Amino acid sequence: MKYKYYASFTPGLQKVVAEIVSERLNDVRISKLLDGAIIFETEVSYDSLNFFCFNNIFALISIADVPPLKKVSAKAAIEEFIATTCTRKAARNTAFAKDAIKNNNSKIQSFRVIPAIENTPAAVSKNTLEIAEDFIAELSGLNPSRHNPDTEFWFLYRKEGSGGNSFIVFLKRLTRHASWEKSLHPGELTPPLAYILCYLSKPKHGQKVLDPFCGYGSIPLARAKYFPQSDIYAADIDEKVLVYTKSKLPKTVHVINTDIAHLLYTEELHNCINTFDTIITDPPWGVYEKKKDLGRFYNDMLKTCVQLLKADGVVVMLTAATQELSEALKRTTLSITARYNILLSGKKASVFVLGNHLVNGLAAGDHR
Numbered sequence: 014m015k016y017k018y019y020a021s022f023t024p025g026l027q028k029v030v031a032e033i034v035s036e037r038l039n040d041v042r043i044s045k046l047l048d049g050a051i052i053f054e055t056e057v058s059y060d061s062l063n064f065f066c067f068n069n070i071f072a073l074i075s076i077a078d079v080p081p082l083k084k085v086s087a088k089a090a091i092e093e094f095i096a097t098t099c100t101r102k103a104a105r106n107t108a109f110a111k112d113a114i115k116n117n118n119s120k121i122q123s124f125r126v127i128p129a130i131e132n133t134p135a136a137v138s139k140n141t142l143e144i145a146e147d148f149i150a151e152l153s154g155l156n157p158s159r160h161n162p163d164t165e166f167w168f169l170y171r172k173e174g175s176g177g178n179s180f181i182v183f184l185k186r187l188t189r190h191a192s193w194e195k196s197l198h199p200g201e202l203t204p205p206l207a208y209i210l211c212y213l214s215k216p217k218h219g220q221k222v223l224d225p226f227c228g229y230g231s232i233p234l235a236r237a238k239y240f241p242q243s244d245i246y247a248a249d250i251d252e253k254v255l256v257y258t259k260s261k262l263p264k265t266v267h268v269i270n271t272d273i274a275h276l277l278y279t280e281e282l283h284n285c286i287n288t289f290d291t292i293i294t295d296p297p298w299g300v301y302e303k304k305k306d307l308g309r310f311y312n313d314m315l316k317t318c319v320q321l322l323k324a325d326g327v328v329v330m331l332t333a334a335t336q337e338l339s340e341a342l343k344r345t346t347l348s349i350t351a352r353y354n355i356l357l358s359g360k361k362a363s364v365f366v367l368g369n370h371l372v373n374g375l376a377a378g379d380h381r
Contacts, residue, residue: 015054017073017113019169019184021132022066023206024049024094025355026364033066033212035064047173048280048358049132052076052182059187065208065239068193071167071184072113079179087130088169092141093130094181095168096168099148113185114152114166123158128168134261135170164189171283198257202231202295206331206357208239210293213351213366214329216240220290223321224248225273225314230258232293237263248276273314277321295331307334311341319345319369324347326366335363 022030027046034041038055045052052073059070075098079090126145127323128137137289146157167184190196193203202210210232214222218241224232227247237245247262249255250272259268269281276282296314311334318328328347332338351366 016058017052017054018059018062018187019050019052019071019073019182020064020278021050021201023068023130023209023355025353025359026066026209027051027222029209029213029353030066033209034062035062038077043131047171063336065211065235066205068203068205069184069186069188073182074110074113074166074185077185079181081179088137088297090179091128091130091135091168091170091181091347094183095137095141095145096184097235110183111152114149115154117153117155117164117286121155121163123156123162124153124164124166124167125159125162126166130170132169132171141211142166146207152351154375188342198229200298201207201229201333204235207235210295210329210331210364211236211240213364214293214327216243216291218242220244221288222246222293223289224294225276225298225317227258227268228254228295228297230262231267234262236293237266246281246284246289249272250278259309272374273317276317278331282321286320287323289326290323291327291329292318292322293329296334296335307337308340312338313342315341315345315347319347322369326369328365328369330365330367331357331362333360333362334366338365342367 025048027048030051031043031046031198034043034051034053038053038057040056040228042054043051044054054306059072062070064070077098079096085093126142126149128142149155151159155164165186166185169184170179170180170181172179197203214238220241222236222243223246225248227233227249228251230247233245235245236243243266245265246267246269247258248269248271249258250270252270255268255270261267266279269276269279271279277286278283286331322328330338347367347369349365349367353364355362355364
């Protein structure tokens with residue numbers, strides 16, 4: 014049996030996500046790769062997918078292309094889609110759709126319908142909403158609940174990029190976590206994004222890994238939880254935050270209370286010059302940066318990173334200060350091997366993968 018999925022992720026990382034999906038699923042067929050979403054088919058059921066790069070995963074019940082919106086609005090297109098899709102005849106003609114609606118975890122007793130345009134909930138007529146609710150309730154045996162449901166069914170309208178075709182999908186939400194905005198501390202990285210940052214470093218067993226701005230520990234936790242065993246160090250200047258971080262990280266992770274300027278002089282990193290395989294980090298975006306000259310901050314930070322890295326070490330960094338980072342790189346042995354422009358909580362940022370290019374301890378072209 015082929016299972017059909019619609020999964021969302023941080024916009025801008027579609028190439029990375031496609032690579033992860035293709036590596037994990039030998040039989041996968043990717044039908045749409047969008048900015049922030051992917052549609053794919055596989056014989057692997059949801060319980061066995063074990064993907065950690067997605068914000069949410071949905072079962073794809075139905076999909077339809079939408080003609081260019083000239084006379085009809087996106088809202089009207091959704092209403093027409095519901096009217097034609099939510100019928101017994103349509104369900105009989107699509108066995109997978111019927112199974113996707115009907116088969117639910119025993120803990121799930123209720124649902125709500127969410128019409129949406131480009132991921133933003135949209136209002137439809139009361140009659141349309143009731144058509145969808147009655148159809149889903151009859152097939153699933155679940156009860157409609159618009160306020161505190163156990164699961165959700167989405168009717169999502171979106172475009173395939175700028176000037177691309179439009180389509181509507183009928184989805185059942187499979188992930189059950191609360192929205193990341195409600196469950197995380199301010200500034201804390203989402204687990205899927207932390208996972209992707211770690212993935213981009215090409216993790217291997219036995220590596221020595223550092224996050225010098227660990228904050229609430231999303232990156233070191235992802236590295237320890239999902240990737241080959243390594244020697245992991247997590248540092249941050251905020252002692253109060255580290256109390257929480259220590260409580261959630263494995264005891265094997267070395268947690269250090271210091272800032273980047275004094276990192277080299279801590280007891281835990283004594284004799285650690287040129288020993289780290291990977292540095293994966295998300296430098297501070299807020300008050301810390303406003304108090305400092307960004308150019309100097311990135312110069313000093315990268316200088317420390319180079320001192321800690323092996324000759325062939327890798328840095329993966331998430332930052333909104335792309336210009337300052339690019340300028341600071343000119344004064345180091347680091348160079349950009351990959352860059353992904355992303356959208357994070359409505360703000361533009363970039364993920365940089367940096368390679369440390371040294372030959373016998375000297376920068377390439379330095380023959381002193």
